Amino acid sequence: VRAVSRRRKAAQTSESPVTTGGLTIGDVGEFGLLDALGLGKRKFRSGWVGPGDDAAVLPAPENPIAVTTDLLAEGVHFRRTTASPREIGYKALAVNLSDLAAMGAKPIAYTIAAAFPPDLELTWVKDLYRGLDEAAKAFGCPLVGGDTSRCATIFLSLTLLGQCARRGAVLRSTAEPGEDLYLSGNTGESAAGLAVLERGEDRADPVFAPLVLRHLRPTPRLGLGRELARRGLATSMIDVSDGLAQDAGHISRMSGVGLRVEAERLPLSAALSAAAARLGLDPLILMLSGGEEYELLFTARPEDRKSVAEAGLLCRTDITRIGTVFEGESVVLLDADGKPIPLKTGTGFDHFRQRT
Amino acid sequence: VRAVSRRRKAAQTSESPVTTGGLTIGDVGEFGLLDALGLGKRKFRSGWVGPGDDAAVLPAPENPIAVTTDLLAEGVHFRRTTASPREIGYKALAVNLSDLAAMGAKPIAYTIAAAFPPDLELTWVKDLYRGLDEAAKAFGCPLVGGDTSRCATIFLSLTLLGQCARRGAVLRSTAEPGEDLYLSGNTGESAAGLAVLERGEDRADPVFAPLVLRHLRPTPRLGLGRELARRGLATSMIDVSDGLAQDAGHISRMSGVGLRVEAERLPLSAALSAAAARLGLDPLILMLSGGEEYELLFTARPEDRKSVAEAGLLCRTDITRIGTVFEGESVVLLDADGKPIPLKTGTGFDHFRQRT
Numbered sequence: 181v182r183a184v185s186r187r188r189k190a191a192q193t194s195e196s197p198v199t200t201g202g203l204t205i206g207d208v209g210e211f212g213l214l215d216a217l218g219l220g221k222r223k224f225r226s227g228w229v230g231p232g233d234d235a236a237v238l239p240a241p242e243n244p245i246a247v248t249t250d251l252l253a254e255g256v257h258f259r260r261t262t263a264s265p266r267e268i269g270y271k272a273l274a275v276n277l278s279d280l281a282a283m284g285a286k287p288i289a290y291t292i293a294a295a296f297p298p299d300l301e302l303t304w305v306k307d308l309y310r311g312l313d314e315a316a317k318a319f320g321c322p323l324v325g326g327d328t329s330r331c332a333t334i335f336l337s338l339t340l341l342g343q344c345a346r347r348g349a350v351l352r353s354t355a356e357p358g359e360d361l362y363l364s365g366n367t368g369e370s371a372a373g374l375a376v377l378e379r380g381e382d383r384a385d386p387v388f389a390p391l392v393l394r395h396l397r398p399t400p401r402l403g404l405g406r407e408l409a410r411r412g413l414a415t416s417m418i419d420v421s422d423g424l425a426q427d428a429g430h431i432s433r434m435s436g437v438g439l440r441v442e443a444e445r446l447p448l449s450a451a452l453s454a455a456a457a458r459l460g461l462d463p464l465i466l467m468l469s470g471g472e473e474y475e476l477l478f479t480a481r482p483e484d485r486k487s488v489a490e491a492g493l494l495c496r497t498d499i500t501r502i503g504t505v506f507e508g509e510s511v512v513l514l515d516a517d518g519k520p521i522p523l524k525t526g527t528g529f530d531h532f533r534q535r536t
Numbered sequence: 537v538r539a540v541s542r543r544r545k546a547a548q549t550s551e552s553p554v555t556t557g558g559l560t561i562g563d564v565g566e567f568g569l570l571d572a573l574g575l576g577k578r579k580f581r582s583g584w585v586g587p588g589d590d591a592a593v594l595p596a597p598e599n600p601i602a603v604t605t606d607l608l609a610e611g612v613h614f615r616r617t618t619a620s621p622r623e624i625g626y627k628a629l630a631v632n633l634s635d636l637a638a639m640g641a642k643p644i645a646y647t648i649a650a651a652f653p654p655d656l657e658l659t660w661v662k663d664l665y666r667g668l669d670e671a672a673k674a675f676g677c678p679l680v681g682g683d684t685s686r687c688a689t690i691f692l693s694l695t696l697l698g699q700c701a702r703r704g705a706v707l708r709s710t711a712e713p714g715e716d717l718y719l720s721g722n723t724g725e726s727a728a729g730l731a732v733l734e735r736g737e738d739r740a741d742p743v744f745a746p747l748v749l750r751h752l753r754p755t756p757r758l759g760l761g762r763e764l765a766r767r768g769l770a771t772s773m774i775d776v777s778d779g780l781a782q783d784a785g786h787i788s789r790m791s792g793v794g795l796r797v798e799a800e801r802l803p804l805s806a807a808l809s810a811a812a813a814r815l816g817l818d819p820l821i822l823m824l825s826g827g828e829e830y831e832l833l834f835t836a837r838p839e840d841r842k843s844v845a846e847a848g849l850l851c852r853t854d855i856t857r858i859g860t861v862f863e864g865e866s867v868v869l870l871d872a873d874g875k876p877i878p879l880k881t882g883t884g885f886d887h888f889r890q891r892t
Contacts, residue, residue, distance in 0.1 A: 202657070203657070203658040203659075204654060204655050204656060204657055204658060205652045205653070205654050205655075205656045205657075205658060205661060205686070206654030206655060206686070207658070208658055210684055210685070213658070213661065213684060214684070216658060216661075216662065217661070217662060217665050219679070219682075222678075222679075224678070224680075228645075228680070229680075230678070230679075230680050230681065231679070231680065231681050231682065235681065236645065236647065236680035236681035238644060238645055238680065238697065240596060240597070241596070241597040241598045242597045245601070245697075247645070247647055247680060247681060247695075247697065248647075248681065249647035249648070249649050249681055249682050249683050249693075249695060250649065250683045251649035251650075251651060251683045251684075251685050251691075251693065252685075253651050253685045253686065253687045253691075256685050256686060256687070257685070288594055289584075289592065289594055289603070291592065291603055291604075291605035291695055292605070293605050293606065293607035293649070293693035293695075294607075295607060295609050295691060296561045297561070298560060298561050298562030299560050299561075299562060300560060300561045301558070301559070301560055301561075302559040302560060302561060302563070302564055302569070302572060303559075305561060305569065305572075305573070306572065306573065309573050322578075322580070322586070323575070323578075323586075323587070324580075324584070324585075324586050324587065324592035324594065324603060325586065325587050325591065325592035325603060325604065325605055326575075326587065326605050327605050327606045327607045327693070328566055328569060328570070328607075329566070329607050329608075329609045329612050329613070330561070330562070330609065330612055331609045331612070331689065331691060332688050332689055333687065333688055335607075335609075335651060335687060335691045337605075337607065337649035337683070337693035339603075339605060339647055339649075339695035341594065341601075341603065341697075
């Protein structure tokens with residue numbers, strides 16, 4: 181369930197009529213399409229969460245059920261030339277598990293719809309499923325069903341079910357002014373790993389290898405997500421899949437709050453620092469705009485700082501307080517002197533517009 | 537969750553090593569692929585149903601949850617030239633609901649993964665969702681999430697969740713010798729409707745129109761499926777999506793029983809009779825091999841004949857007793873004199889092999 185932004189502010193203003201004559205999908209882009217379809221504005225009964233968060237939530241007798249669907253299209257989300265089928269399979273499941281992590285949910289099971297060109301080698305498909313199986317075993321999410329067909333290019337869609345904490349799923353829309361903003365692990369490493377692959381650099385180079393691995397075999401923060409949800413510590417949560425700045429923007433818009441990110445607090449890993457220097461890339465930009473990092477970005481009450489730190493220790497995951505929530509709107513990046521650093525807008529990944 | 541046949545008999549014999557060197561997906565076909573991946577042989581804990589039935593089943597505190605995933609690829613499952621986007625959307629959801637019906641489950645919600653070519657008109661997509669919405673409202677299955685991307689050809693994957701009866705889902709694998717075999721409604725009409733569309737006949741012709749409608753707007757037998765499940769009447773059940781003969785074969789193989797179908801008992805509708813004559817097609821072949829009919833094929837104990845008839849009356853659905861279950865294997869078609877009519881094998885629809 182990718183971001184179908186429920187723009188609180190936008191919903192309050194009068195709607196402009198949607199003119200669609202002659203427009204193509206490419207014209208409106210992914211987010212425009214979801215807006216045009218009105219998917220973010222649908223009403224659901226109490227206890228339900230529809231499109232717009234990391235997963236949908238359905239009420240159930242004990243723990244609510246989280247459902248998340250993602251699709252991976254060859255040439256858009258992966259290329260057969262830069263990743264092995266086993267890596268593609270592993271990652272396909274891992275990134276969906278990250279959506280469950282961001283709801284604080286425990287994986288139950290998944291289904292897959294897969295379309296392959298008829299001339300694709302069977303060994304490729306077997307290796308894809310080997311990668312899926314590896315992630316399924318590592319994170320406890322068995323394959324229970326699916327469907328296959330043929331297609332001109334490879335197309336995969338996974339749907340995962342998860343069990344939320346009894347107190348419910350952690351949403352994107354429930355941050356409150358005065359709270360702290362946290363990030364698990366660090367961001368930018370996956371983006372640097374992708375740059376290594378795309379530029380055809382030596383992925384076995386010891387400076388690059390860990391970043392490439394991070395890009396190809398992300399680790400969903402399932403344990404931390406559940407712990408934060410179970411103990412009611414995270415007041416809102418999202419996983420970093422579009423980029424830290426953009427994903428912070430989702431929390432900001434959906435919660436109707438502003439988020440202050442202190443650039444100096446962002447955790448810069450030594451590995452990223454070294455690789456960025458070699459690649460001639462700005463680590464700050466990688467940390468802020470790199471997608472597919474699959475860390476958890478969440479808010480928590482200031483009085484829970486000690487408990488949040490404990491949760492990180494328990495789950496053996498670094499947690500960094502990177503900013504605060506304020507009464508306002510949008511995401512503001514501050515330098516060491518507290519002065520705003522301009523954030524480029526529209527740097528997010530749009531599956532219809534970006535050509536890969 | 538399409539048929540991943542758990543061939544009981546096959547599993548008892550020694551396995552031949554799977555040689556995959558140089559084989560393509562097209563070589564092994566859809567069912568061969570699932571066998572090669574070993575998806576039908578996986579073990580699940582008690583209370584779980586994995587691949588191989590109309591839906592997977594997950595245990596839950598009160599009613600078990602059914603999950604079914606289907607994919608629709610342009611050029612394989614639909615063509616933009618023969619169906620409108622609204623018809624495609626309606627049907628996409630309706631056929632998945634039929635899988636829930638075959639488990640005796642009540643729809644809860646669905647998600648969709650959709651990939652579109654960037655040059656596709658936005659109005660096409662809006663009409664697709666209009667069709668989806670129509671079916672969602674008609675059968676009570678709201679859209680709760682999804683994902684979109686671009687792709688060379690249109691690709692849709694739907695995942696539905698359903699609530700099973702408390703006593704559990706009705707499986708394909710639980711028919712017993714001595715039971716009766718039943719069919720809801722009638723088969724062949726959808727196949728005739730497809731022939732009308734494929735041959736470019738006048739779909740507004742009063743002889744053809746109802747069959748085309750049946751093909752484009754199938755009605756999942758949700759009410760009947762639930763009633764049969766709730767009252768424990770159906771001992772096994774499947775929906776007719778591959779063709780009556782082939783779907784009977786799934787029950788036969790998975791239950792380890794033989795099925796006797798009496799040709800004379802098969803319900804031939806006046807509409808099919810008239811259309812088949814005009815099209816020069818054999819109605820019996822249409823009734824037996826026509827896929828996408830979305831009727832329920834189920835078994836029940838002989839002592840429940842009256843109760844089964846009552847369930848049909850209650851759900852305003854014709855139910856016909858078309859045969860019996862016997863100790864044996866495979867599906868046998870008998871003529872009016874009780875003599876076997878040879879059934880062509882391999883007439884089922886294989887998404888990798890069949891070129892459309």
